[in-house]
Amino acid sequence: MRLLKDRYGAKIIKTRELILKKAPKIKPERKALQLAGQKLDNKDGGAWVGEALQRAIDNYATGQTPKGLYVVDSVRIPGQIEAIRRAYGAEVHHIHLTATDEELRKRYEARSKEDDEAISYDELKRNRTERQIEQxxxxxxxxxxTDRCSEEAVLVRATALLNLYPRSNDALVDVLIGGQFGSEGKGNIVGHIAPEYDLLVRVGGPNAGHQVYAEPRPEKYYHLPSGTQRAPNAKLLLGPGAVIYPKKLLEEIAEHKIDAERLTIDPRAMIITDADREEEAKRFGSISSTAQGVGIASARKMTGRSDYKEERAAFLARDCEVLQPYLGSARQILAGAIVAGQRILLEGTQGTGLSLHHGDYPHVTTRDTTVSGCLADAGIAPSNVRKIIMVCRTYPIRVGGPSGPMAHEVDMAEIHRRSGIPLEELEKNERTTTTDRPRRIAEFDWVQFRDSVQLNGPTDIALTFVDYFDVNNRKAFRFEQLSQETISFVEEIERISGRPVSLLSTDFNWRNVVDRRAW
Structure with a gap:
């Protein structure tokens, strides 16, 4: 009962309280309550419980239709159950909790120590109603x-009966991931679609910054989902696979005025320390790491299991005092959203080409950035996925420096020549969100694209930076308004992937998205 109340907001109605309302002059003692209850049962066979329960629920729901979850603690005879079923029909679920007599005696005597007027267990069992409880x-x-399972296990069995957690594979989750090396413009796409969702989930860490158009300046998100402001009524969730630098996260929370009612952080998310950031800066400059400490912290989560909580060992969100107000189970949040039929957007970070397992090692990040990795980091079953949106740029980029191979690199001057976008604008914009480094840029890599399609199995492609083909694409709000080169490129994308290009970003503004979706 306690867990139903704490986690699901159940209202507890005790039959002892119903008896006291029917017979207010009796003493609120167990023996007196037993006798009063027996008299009421003898009078109408337990029907009084149904009537008293209706009045109690009506009092809870004054001025509105009664709704919600009510737990009656507890019924004593079959007639009481029949009365409740007559009143509420199929909405009534009867859960009978039992245990061995030895266990019941032990529990009763433990409770009785705090009650000087309590009768003995043997005297209690001599009561006719108590003797018949097991019927x-x-x-x-x-x-x-209850003597053969934990309190949590009792809750699982009860909530399954009450349909309070998902047992069917309802496809309510859309996943958005990068198909290249990051900086594909995922934030801009999220900014466009975020208002359609009830729950926004993000995984990864602060080594990936997502930008969303806003005035007077773009919003930058390193931990929070990119749709935080665009979908102000959506709940926010950081999954157990997230890696968090508390200082930066708290700055984001303050900037966007997020409270603990809206944001939940799974207690198993990993924490980055200042020492992690310092060590990463020293060790991984040769591969152009963003040096945000994500890799070192993630490694500690694996290697620190034997000396948990000791110096340099794992340090989880549940161990971080400043994050305590936001802690909550990602599994419970997701289950509740799915049961309620809410739409969920899972936002991945970085890109498939940087996957620890599938990228060009050692020029990779510290996690699997494919859709499979994102689902695992969030704690979402594949069968709950409805759509997979893979975001790709017309010209992929990597962080400047020795960040790994790209096919057929070009420079910004060439993009300027082809597109007509001012060179100064390109050089200003093509800098990384997290480290403000200039980016390397290359021709679209069809081999890498095919591999990303195979790894992620997207249902839809979102194509960004289409103005890099022609600056006049920025004026397009319908597909047919795009340049012929762009349309031909989209046709080839669809031919190679076998998936529709459903979203096209024509400029850095979530309003500048050509939306071809049928969903």
Missing amino acids: LAEVADIVVS
Whole structure:
């Protein structure tokens, strides 16, 4: 009962309180309550419980239609259950909790130590109603032996009966991931679609910054989902696979005025320390690491299991005092959203070409950035996925410096020549969000694109930076308004991938998205 109340907001109605309302002059003692309850049962066979319960629920829901989850603690005879079923029909679920007599005696005596007027267990069992309690198992929907499972296990069995957690594979989750090396413009696409969702989930760490158009300056997100401001009513969730630098996260929380009611952080998310950032800056400059400490912290999560909480060992969100107000189970948040039929957007970070397992090692990041890795980091089953949106640029980029191979590199001057976009604008904009480094840029890599399609199995492609083909694409708000070169490119994307290009970003503004979706 306690867990149903704490986690699901159940209202507890005790039959002892119903008895006291029917017979206010009796003493609120167990023996007196037993006798009063027996008199009421003898009078109408337990029907009084149904009537008293209706009045109690009506009081909870004054001025509105009664709704919600109510737990009656507890019924004593079959007639009481029949009365409740007559009042509420199929909405009633009878869960009979039982245990061995030895266990019940032990529990009763433990409680009785705090009650000077409590009767003995043997005297209690001499009561006719108490002796017949186990007969209720015959009319129960489920019977749970509480001495053979934990309180949490009892909750699982009860919530399954009550349909409070998902048992079907409802496809309510859309996943957005990068198909190249990051900086594909995922934030701009999220900014466009975020208002359609009830729950925004993000994984990864602060080594990936997502930008969303806003006035007077773009919003930058390193931890929070990129749709935080665009979908102000959506709940926010950082999954157990997230890697968090508390200082930066708290700055984002303050900047966007996010409270603990809206944001949940799974207690198993990993924490980055200042020492992690310093060590990463020293060790990984040769591969152009962003040096945000994500790699070192992630390594500690694996290697620190034997000396957890000791110096340099794993340090999880549950161990971080400043994050305590935001902690909560990602699994419970996701399950509740799925049961409620809410739409969920899972936002991946970086890009498939940087995957620890599938990228060009050692020029990779510290996690699997494919859709499979993102689902694992969030704790979402593949069967709950509805759409997979893979975001790709017309000209992929990598961080400047020795950040790894790209096919057929070009320079910004060439993009300027082809597109007509001022060179100064290109050089200003093509800098990394996290480290403000200039980017390297290359021709579209069809081999890498094909591999990303195979790894992620997208249902849709989002193509960004289409103004890099022709600056006049920025004026397009419909597909047919795009340049012929762009349309031909889209046709080839669709031919190679076998998926529709459903979203096209024509400029850095979530309004400048040509939306061809049929969903």
